[in-house]
Amino acid sequence: MSSTSDPAGTVKRTTAxxxxxxxxxxAILDAFGDSIIQLKASSSVVTTNExxxxxxxEYGVLRAQETKQTLDIDYTQLQDSDSSNPDNPWDEPAIETLYEHLDAILDAxxxxxxxxxxxxxxxxxxxxxxxxxxxxxRTAEFDLHFEASKAEEALREQTRRANAGRGLYTELGFNVTNLNLHSVIETVTKYSETSDGEYLSWxxxxxxxRPKVNPQLAVRINDRILPDQYGVLKPYHVVDDEVIDVADEALEDDTGDSETDGEPADSEAEN
Structure with a gap:
């Protein structure tokens, strides 16, 4: 985390x-699989028969019938008290079964x-x-929680490139969205009252x-945990403890093919 001061004395920090x-x-299931302990996701497809x-x-009167198919995931890992293994891990068979249902329900x-x-x-x-x-x-096990947020303007093109070939923003109507890290908690402390064990939070x-960030921890998570294709350290300007926006000049650029929206940003579906 770096900081600078303007002539008026306002301190501006950059928090990654x-x-x-x-x-x-x-992408998330393929990257993290059975490391996932909580997941919320949804999508839908509408077909029209006219x-x-x-x-x-001769009067051009049309009858239209719409069919909407929706698929939601609201997953929490279940732990058997008699075993160290979860009852419902996102292992390869579970992921393949989900993909089969995706293809059957949402394919158009x-x-x-x-x-x-x-x-x-x-x-x-x-x-x-x-x-x-x-x-x-005290231990080396941590829970990392991410939440979706609209990609900042400086990240939109990078996000499109990272997802090239998936058709997210053209055929599937996704918004250009990132998953920002909101918390890092030492797992054992979630079941203890001695310490909150939270080492990153916002x-x-x-x-x-007021983002609470350990700069070394942020760097190591990006380098060691996040997939190279999707991981990024977002450098936010923080002035007087208020997050302003991504610091464009501090962003590392990437290269590769881009998947363009194909439509203006305000016409994207709510995905």
């Missing part, structure tokens, strides 16, 4: 927040890409001693004014 440049359920009313054919004839779900939030459980080393944590760029 780890984030994922995607909200694709397929036919002319025969008696009024007009789509050339695989149907997907828009992730609203996800929590992953990781074990990494490198994270423990830069915190007062409520996102729209709502939070």
């Amino acid at each position: 927040i780890p984030a994922l440049k995607t909200n694709s359920a397929r 036919t002319l009313v025969e008696e009024l054919r 004839e007009t789509q050339s890409v695989k149907p997907d779900l828009a992730v609203q939030s996800v929590t992953i459980r990781v074990t990494d001693e490198a994270l423990q080393e830069v915190t007062p944590a 409520n996102g760029p729209e709502d939070d004014t």
